[in-house]
Amino acid sequence: MTQRFRATAVVLDIEGTTSATRHVTDVLYPYSRRRFARLLTERWDEPEVRAAVEQVRELLDEPEADARRVERALGAWLDEDRKVTPLKSLQGIIWAEGFARGDLTAHFYPDVVPVLRRWHARGARLYVYSSGSVSAQRSWFGHTPQGDLRPLVSGFFDTRTAGPKTASASYRAITAATGVPPAATLFLSDRASELDAAREAGWLTGALTRPEEPHGASDRTAHPAARSFTDIDLDLELAEGTV
Template sequence: MTPRFRAAAVVLDIEGTTSATRHVTDVMYPYSRRRFAELLTERQDEPEVRAAVEQVRELLDEPEADARRVERALGEWLDEDRKVTPLKTLQGIIWTEAFARGDLTAHFYPDVVPALRRWHERGARLYVYSSGSVSAQRSWFGHAAEGDLRGLVSGFFDTRNAGPKTASASYRAIAAVTGVPPADTLFLSDRASELDAARDAGWLTGALVRPEEPHQPAGRTEHPAARSFTEIDLVLAEGTS
């Protein structure tokens, strides 16, 4: 498995692609779960918290849901690994502060950061598209064991500013922002449904098939596949500066 791509931009999924799902589920999720109650009660008047709580109430169809009910819903969505925007927003607030305090450090597979630095030096434009909020993504890339990686990234996208990751319209929206033609944009992810949506939008797609990750295709994937970033051969598209 050594897929070769000619692209000007690479858009990265995080969980299961650049970083271990287990770090998210075993470290990040429990950390946020322990702090939901405090956030919902002591900071309920902050605009971002208030807006997220209203979104939770709308999704529950319970306009009078109190903080305890909202907290229970967040916990249930965590258990189900639901990619729900208000959940990700509130997690992002908690994680951003935790990274700043040094309570958390982001995880990247050892093959990822050298590849990102190499691609960036060659002139490729790197973007991130994750279900986690943009603030959480920035904190993640800013607090890696390898240092602050935000300088490598040209932009961050989430379900609020782009849309659902399984909708092809989301990838068209991202391309409109980056200005990179879909045919010159490569999306790397471990999830077939996301890769299918990107391909439907005209993007190049690459599947990360890491043996330790839970969301691997049952059979042979339809997308060019690699077991690590080391196996990805990226050639810059003509006209890339």
């Protein structure tokens, strides 16, 4: 069933929505795990790494935690699939280098890229909001089998720049940054808790219920559901007057 939305902007989740969760957990996570120790040992004093380390220490309540202790904490959070900002920041550094070297390539479901290109050509503004760092998001969209998709995207947001994805205040922060009215902003995600928060902020919401995804079979009767991007129709003309 096609879901129709009056929206001029679409904010995209990545994992489970545009892209397969298994590609992240089976390819990207192990790649970062193998490289945490070297990153922390060789680049400990770099500002971005140092800032993430300090955040890890704060979360552990261990101000003197050394590189080995930080690595163990990162590994434990990875095992738990915790959406922890310093973990995502350090992964972003590692993944950006992996994409640049050609070690990594992003995954998008076949239905996604043609629809994004069509929406962009029609004038829709596309944004990304993911728990992965902005650096990781840019690497992901920049290194795909379909080419560099970053020109399609007007902006990237993560938990550091916007806030937690289950907090309505995060979506209000994105509204303030984009200037697009909440009622003309559509958020697409596979997670009900995120969609609930976006709706509370006044956004339109669409649930991706891909059967192969771990959250894709959940009951989301509170949000219009689509199994692929081809089941989503944007009514840009009607949305132009939305306030």
